[in-house]
Amino acid sequence: MAYTVRLTRRARENIQRLYRYLLLRDKHAARRAFSTLEKGIASIGEFPFSYRKTSPEQAFLREMLIPFGDSGYVVLYEVEEGEIVTILAVRHQREDDYH
Template sequence: MSFELRYSPAARLDIRRLYRFLLDRDPVVAEKAINVIEKAIGNLADFPFSSRKTRGNLPRIRELVIPFSNSGYVALYEIEDSTTVTILAVRHQREDDYH
């Protein structure tokens, strides 16, 4: 069974922000990073329970670690029900405000 992947408005803004940040430095790296993020998130359609649970007692809220270069990204997502996964946020692993 495949899950439908949805993005919250905040997650879409996060991805745009991350892309713009890299685009100013290196357009090739920006494209590679976004492709890696999209591919990793795409895998959640088939394997949403494969990622680690977040702190606390919220089994449906999980974090997907996305390796890239020397660090990577983390996608926060919620398994809404038996058919839907919603991406809540995407951050670089070195950002302080990951929620």
């Protein structure tokens, strides 16, 4: 059973920021990164409980690592009632925290 995946405005802005950053450096890599993020986020809808919890006390707040190149991206999301997954934020693994 697939969950509906929603992105918050903040998550969309994170993806746009990451894409713009890479686009200035390498257009081909930016397109590949965007595609990789799309596929990763889609897989959360299929298997939302497969990825790690952010803490033992919060079973429904999770994060997924999406490899890309020599690092990757981290997607913070929440599994909600009604078979809904909300993507809360996306960051590059080398960033300090979610923006």
